[in-house]
Amino acid sequence: MRVMIAEDNVLLREGLVRLLTESDIEVAGTSGDADKLLVLVADDPPDVAIVDIRLPPTHTDEGMKAALKIRTDQRETAVLVLSQYVEVGLAMQLLGDSAAGAGYLLKDRVSNVRDFIDAVRRVADGGSAIDPTIVSALISKQRKSDPLDRLTPREREVLALMAEGRSNQGIADGFVITLRAVEKYVSSIFSKLDLPTTSSDSKRVLAVLLYLRG
Amino acid sequence: MGNTVPLPVAVSSTPAATAPSRWVVLVVASGGAVAAGGLILLAYASVALQQPGLDALTACWLTIPYIVAGLIAWRLRPDSRLGVLMVTAGFATVANFLVWANNDLLFTIGVACQFLPPVLFLHVFLAFPSGLIESRPERILVAASYGTAALTLPALVLGQAAPRNVFALTDQSALAEALQKTQLVLVSVLSLAGIAFLVRRRRRNGRPLRAALSYLVDSFAIALLMIAVLLMAGFFGWSAVQQPIRLATFGVVGLAPIVFLAALLLARLGRASVADLLIDLGVNPGPIELQEAVARALRDPSVQLAYWLPDFDSYADVDGRQIHLEDGSGRSATPIVTDGVPVAMMLHDSGLDDEPRLIASVAAATGMSIQNAQLQVELRARLEELRGSRIRILEAEQRERRRLERDLHDGAQQRLIALSMELGELGDQLPGDSDLGTRIDRARQEVTASLAELRDLAHGIHPAAVSDHGLAVALESVATRATIPVEVIGATEDRFPEPVELAAFFIVCEALANIARHSEASSALVELERKQAALVVEVTDDGIGGASADTGTGLRGVADRVEALGGRLQVWSPVGEGTRLRAEIPCG
Numbered sequence: 001m002r003v004m005i006a007e008d009n010v011l012l013r014e015g016l017v018r019l020l021t022e023s024d025i026e027v028a029g030t031s032g033d034a035d036k037l038l039v040l041v042a043d044d045p046p047d048v049a050i051v052d053i054r055l056p057p058t059h060t061d062e063g064m065k066a067a068l069k070i071r072t073d074q075r076e077t078a079v080l081v082l083s084q085y086v087e088v089g090l091a092m093q094l095l096g097d098s099a100a101g102a103g104y105l106l107k108d109r110v111s112n113v114r115d116f117i118d119a120v121r122r123v124a125d126g127g128s129a130i131d132p133t134i135v136s137a138l139i140s141k142q143r144k145s146d147p148l149d150r151l152t153p154r155e156r157e158v159l160a161l162m163a164e165g166r167s168n169q170g171i172a173d174g175f176v177i178t179l180r181a182v183e184k185y186v187s188s189i190f191s192k193l194d195l196p197t198t199s200s201d202s203k204r205v206l207a208v209l210l211y212l213r214g
Numbered sequence: 215m216g217n218t219v220p221l222p223v224a225v226s227s228t229p230a231a232t233a234p235s236r237w238v239v240l241v242v243a244s245g246g247a248v249a250a251g252g253l254i255l256l257a258y259a260s261v262a263l264q265q266p267g268l269d270a271l272t273a274c275w276l277t278i279p280y281i282v283a284g285l286i287a288w289r290l291r292p293d294s295r296l297g298v299l300m301v302t303a304g305f306a307t308v309a310n311f312l313v314w315a316n317n318d319l320l321f322t323i324g325v326a327c328q329f330l331p332p333v334l335f336l337h338v339f340l341a342f343p344s345g346l347i348e349s350r351p352e353r354i355l356v357a358a359s360y361g362t363a364a365l366t367l368p369a370l371v372l373g374q375a376a377p378r379n380v381f382a383l384t385d386q387s388a389l390a391e392a393l394q395k396t397q398l399v400l401v402s403v404l405s406l407a408g409i410a411f412l413v414r415r416r417r418r419n420g421r422p423l424r425a426a427l428s429y430l431v432d433s434f435a436i437a438l439l440m441i442a443v444l445l446m447a448g449f450f451g452w453s454a455v456q457q458p459i460r461l462a463t464f465g466v467v468g469l470a471p472i473v474f475l476a477a478l479l480l481a482r483l484g485r486a487s488v489a490d491l492l493i494d495l496g497v498n499p500g501p502i503e504l505q506e507a508v509a510r511a512l513r514d515p516s517v518q519l520a521y522w523l524p525d526f527d528s529y530a531d532v533d534g535r536q537i538h539l540e541d542g543s544g545r546s547a548t549p550i551v552t553d554g555v556p557v558a559m560m561l562h563d564s565g566l567d568d569e570p571r572l573i574a575s576v577a578a579a580t581g582m583s584i585q586n587a588q589l590q591v592e593l594r595a596r597l598e599e600l601r602g603s604r605i606r607i608l609e610a611e612q613r614e615r616r617r618l619e620r621d622l623h624d625g626a627q628q629r630l631i632a633l634s635m636e637l638g639e640l641g642d643q644l645p646g647d648s649d650l651g652t653r654i655d656r657a658r659q660e661v662t663a664s665l666a667e668l669r670d671l672a673h674g675i676h677p678a679a680v681s682d683h684g685l686a687v688a689l690e691s692v693a694t695r696a697t698i699p700v701e702v703i704g705a706t707e708d709r710f711p712e713p714v715e716l717a718a719f720f721i722v723c724e725a726l727a728n729i730a731r732h733s734e735a736s737s738a739l740v741e742l743e744r745k746q747a748a749l750v751v752e753v754t755d756d757g758i759g760g761a762s763a764d765t766g767t768g769l770r771g772v773a774d775r776v777e778a779l780g781g782r783l784q785v786w787s788p789v790g791e792g793t794r795l796r797a798e799i800p801c802g
Contacts, residue, residue: 009624011632019639059620060682084627085669087679088694089687108665111634111658113642137691142699144737 001124002028002046006037006063007082008055012107016050019110023117032056034066041070045077047124052107053083053090067094071102078123082107086131088138092213095128099165099209100202103129118170128165128205135163138212150192158185163208167201234288242301246281249308250274260314272461273311275468276331280304280338283471287478291568295345296338300471303334318378325375329363332401332441335467336408339434342474352411355404362400369393395449402445405438412438430470430477437467488575495583501532501594504580504587511576512562519580520547520559521591526599529559532587534594548573552581557588604778612676612713619676627668634661680719684709688719689740696738697730698755704742710749714801717775718742718751721783724768725753725795733757733793747802748781753795761787772797 003025007013010032017027029040034055041049049070053063067079071094078101081094091104103123109131110116119129139148139160151159161171168182175182190197195211198204234242257263257270281304288297310331312324336359340352347353366374373382374390412435440463447459491511499507501519509517520529520537528536539547539559546567550558560577567573637658644651672678680688686706693700709715722740729735735757743750762785773783781799 009628009632012628012635015632015635019635022639054623054682064683084623084631085673085679087683087687087691089690090679090683093687107631108634108662110631111638111662113638137694141694142696144699 001048001121002026003048003050003120003124004029004031004037004040004046005050006031006034006055006066007050007052008032008059009052012052012110016110019113019116020120023113025117025120034062038066038069041074041077045074048078048080048120050080050082050120053081064090064093068096071096078102078126080105080120080123080129082110086134088134088213091130091134092209095206095209097206098202099128099130099205100126100200101128102202103165104134105129105131106133119165122165122167122170126200126202127167128202130164130205130209132160132164135160135209135212138163138209141212141214143214147193151189155185155189155192158182159189159208162186162189162204163212165201165205234285239285239289242281242285245305246278246285249281249305250278253277253308253311256311256314259316261316263314269314272464273308276464277304277307277311279468279471279475280307283475283478286475290478296341297345299334299338299341299345300474303331303338306334307331318380321378322370322375322380325379326366326370326381329366329397329401332405332445333359333363335437335441335470336405339438339470340408340411342430342434349411355407355411359401359404362397362404365393365397369397398445398449402442402449405442405445408438409435430473433466433470433473437463437470440466488572488579491576491579495579498586499583501587501591504584505532508560508576508580511579512566512572514563514566516563518561519550519587520561521584521588522557522559523588523592523595525592526595530591530595532591532594534591534596534598536595548577550577550581550584552584557581557584601778601780608713608775608778612716615676616678616681619672619678622668622672622675623678627665627672630661630665630668634658634665637661677716677719680715681712685715685718685742689722692719692723692726693740696726698735699737700726700740701737702740702742705744705749706742708742708744710799710801713779714749714799717772717779717781717799718749718797720772720775721751721795721797722753724772728761728769729753729755729757729793732761733759735792744801745798747800749799749801751797751799754792756792758789759787759791759793760789761785761793769795 003020005013005016005027007016007030013030013032017030020027028044028046029037031037031040032055034051037049037051049067051063051067051070053067054060055062055066063081063083067081070077070079079094080103081090082105083090084107086104086106094104095102101123103119105116105119109119122129139156148156148159157175158171161174166174168179168186172179172182187197189195193211195207198207253273254270257266257273260266263269280300284297284300284302284304286297287300291297306327307330309327310324312320313328315321315324333356337347337356340356341347347356367381369390370379370381371383372386372390372393373379373384374387374394376382376385376387412431415431440459444456444459444463447456452459488511491507494507494510495504501521505517505519508519509515518531520531520539523530526536529539531537539561545561546564548560548562549556550560558580560573560580562573637654641651641654641658644654646652646655677688679691684707686702689702689706693702710718726738726740729738733755735755738753738755741750741752741754743752769783769785776783776797776799779799781797783795783797785793785795787793
C-alpha cells in the first residue's frame with residue numbers, strides 16, 4: 001500500500017512516516033502544504049492521502065479543500081483527514097454522497113498505533129473511518145422523540161462502531177463475540193430504526209450517519 | 215484623529231468691479247431703443263423683404279432681449295463680464311440686419327457682420343456664468359469661431375455679394391462663395407462642439423446642478439443646436455425650409471436671455487430667502503436642520519456644512535464623521551465665522567460663486583446660530599470616536615485570542631500529539647501484559663486526556679471552527695451537543711466578516727447555555743437571516759420565560775460585543791411563554 005502525507009509540522013510528519021513505514025506501508029511522498037500534495041497525488045495517485053486539515057498559508061480550510069478536491073478528481077485515492085478538533089458538519093462535507101474511501105479522525109488517534117493503522121487500511125480498501133467523538137456526539141444528540149431509546153446498550157455500542165466505519169468482523173473482534181452475533185445485532189438495529197439494509201460497509205456508514213444527524 | 219486639516223483661507227475674492235453708472239445705462243438703453251426702431255424702419259423701407267413686419271419682429275426678438283438682459287446682468291453683477299458680453303452680442307446682431315438696407319455701404323457692413331451673431335452667442339453661452347471662459351479647450355473653440363467669422367473680410371474683398379459690395383476689389387465670386395461655405399460648415403461644427411462642453415458642464419461632478427442653472431444650460435444647448443442647423447441649411451441651400459428653420463432658431467436663441475433673466479431674478483429672490491433662513495434658524499437648529507435651511511436659502515441641494523472641531527483638529531459632517539475638504543471639482547468652500555473665529559465651512563456648488571453677496575449673507579446668518587449645531591456635531595464625533603475605540607478593543611481582543619489559539623495548536627498540542635505517538639509506538643513494541651507496557655500505555659492515556667483538556671481550552675479561547683469553516687459547521691456541533699433538541703435554520707451557509715460570525719456564534723452558545731440553565735425548555739430554534747446589510751440571529755425556546763438581558767452576565771458580555779459592532783440585542787421573555795432572543799449585527 002502507498003500513502004502520501006500533507007502535514008506542516010515536521011515532528012508529526014516524520015512521526016507519521018516512521019509509524020507507517022514500521023507497519024509496512026510505503027510513504028510515497030510528503031508535503032508541508034496542500035498545493036504540493038495535490039501535485040504529488042495527481043502525478044502518481046497513491047492508495048491513501050493523509051491530510052492535516054489546517055495547512056499553510058492561512059491555516060484554516062486549505063487541508064479540507066485539498067481533501068475534497070482529491071475526492072472528486074482522484075476517485076482511486078482514499079482520503080484520511082486529520083484534525084485537532086472534529087466537527088460533525090465537516091465530516092458530512094467530506095463524505096458528501098459516499099463514505100467510501102473517506103476518513104476523518106482527531107490527530108490524537110495516531111497514538112493508538114493499531115487502531116490508526118487499521119483506519120488507514122480500511123479507507124485504502126474503500127471503507128471509512130469516522131472519529132468516535134463525532135459518532136458519540138451524534139448518538140447522544142437530543143431528539144424530540146428518540147428512536148435510539150429502543151436500542152439495548154449493546155446495540156448502541158454496535159451502532160457506534162458501525163458509524164465509525166468498522167466491518168462486522170472488526171466489531172466481532174472488538175467485542176470478542178462471533179460474527180453471527182454481530183450480524184444479529186446489526187439486523188435488529190436496522191429493523192428497530194426502520195433503516196433499509198445495505199450491501200456494503202461504507203453505504204452502511206453513510207446511512208447511519210445521515211440517520212443520526214437527523 | 216490623525217490628519218491635520220488646515221483651515222483654508224477665504225474663497226478667492228472676485229476682482230473688484232463697479233456697476234455701470236446711470237449714464238452708461240441710459241446710453242445703452244437708448245441705444246437699444248434706437249436699434250429696435252431702426253430695425254423696424256429698415257425692414258419696412260427695404261426693397262428686399264417680402265414680409266417686413268414678421269422680419270422686424272423676429273429681428274427685435276433676437277436682439278432686444280440680449281441688450282436688456284445684458285444690461286440688467288451688468289447692473290446686478292458687475293463682477294461678471296457676462297452682462298457686457300450679452301449687450302455686445304445684441305448690438306452685433308442688430309448690425310447684422312443692416313443687410314436689409316437699400317444703401318450699399320450699410321448693406322456691406324451688414325454682410326461683414328453676418329457671422330458675428332452665432333459666434334457671439336457661442337461665446338456668451340460658454341462664458342456663463344462668470345463671463346470668463348475657464349477651460350483652455352473652450353477658449354480655443356471660441357477663438358477659432360472668431361477667426362472663422364473674420365474670414366468674411368477676405369471674402370468681401372474677393373467680391374462676395376457683388377455688385378452691391380462696396381469693399382470688393384476683384385471679382386472672384388466663386389472663390390468668395392467657397393470661402394463662405396467653409397465658414398458655414400466651420401461655425402456649425404464649432405457650435406456643435408460647444409454643445410458638448412455644455413453637456414459636460416451639466417453633469418459636472420454628478421452633483422445636482424441647481425434647477426435654474428440646468429434649465430439655462432439646456433436652453434443654451436438647444437440654441438446652439440438650432441444655430442448649427444440653420445447654418446447647415448444655408449450651406450446646402452435648402453431654400454424651401456430655410457424660413458421656418460430661421461424662425462425656429464431665432465425663437466430659441468431669443469429665448470435664452472429671457473431664461474437667463476429669470477434665473478437672475480430668482481437669485482435676487484434668493485437673497486430674500488436669507489430672511490426665511492433667519493426665521494428658520496431662530497430656535498437653536500440642530501446640525502441637519504441647519505444644513506437643510508442653508509441648502510434652501512442657497513437653492514443648492516448639494517450644500518454641505520463641515521463643522522470645525524478644534525479638539526479633533528479636523529472637520530466633521532452633520533453626523534460627526536471626519537471629512538476632508540477637497541480642492542476644485544466644482545465645489546467651493548465659504549468659511550462661516552463667529553466672533554472672528556472660523557467655526558465651519560459651507561461647501562456649495564461653484565456656480566454660486568458669482569453671487570458673492572448671497573453667499574456672504576447666508577454665511578453671516580448661519581454664523582449667528584451655529585453654536586448649538588456645532589456642539590451637537592462635536593458630541594456625535596465623540597460618540598463616533600468611542601464606537602471606533604470599542605470596535606478596536608474588540609478586534610484587538612479577537613486578534614489576541616486567535617493568536618493564543620494558534621500558538622496552542624502549533625505548539626503544545628502538536629508536541630503532545632508527537633509525544634503520544636512516540637509512547638504509542640513504544641508501548642506497541644512491548645508485550646501488553648508487561649509492567650512497563652502497562653505503565654507506558656497509562657502515560658499515553660494521560661497525554662491523550664491532556665490533549666482533550668487542551669482542546670477544550672483552545673476552543674474556549676477562540677472557536678477556530680467558526681473562523682476556519684463558517685457558522686454552519688460550528689453551529690451544527692453546538693446544536694448536536696446541546697442538552698435539548700436544537701434546530702438550526704436559515705442562512706448558515708453564507709459567510710460573513712469574522713467579527714460578525716464570532717458574535718453570532720457566541721450569541722447562540724450563550725443563549726443555549728441560558729436555556730439549559732434556567733428555561734426548562736423542551737426544545738429550541740436557532741434562526742439566521744441576512745437582512746439587508748445585517749445578520750439577524752434569533753434563538754427561541756418554549757421554556758418558562760422571565761429571562762432578561764441584564765440578569766446573565768454572559769448575555770451582557772455578548773450584548774456588549776454586538777453593540778460594539780453597531781448592532782443590538784433584544785430579549786423578549788414573558789413569564790410562561792418562552793424566550794426569544796434577537797440580535798441584529800451589521801455586516802456591511
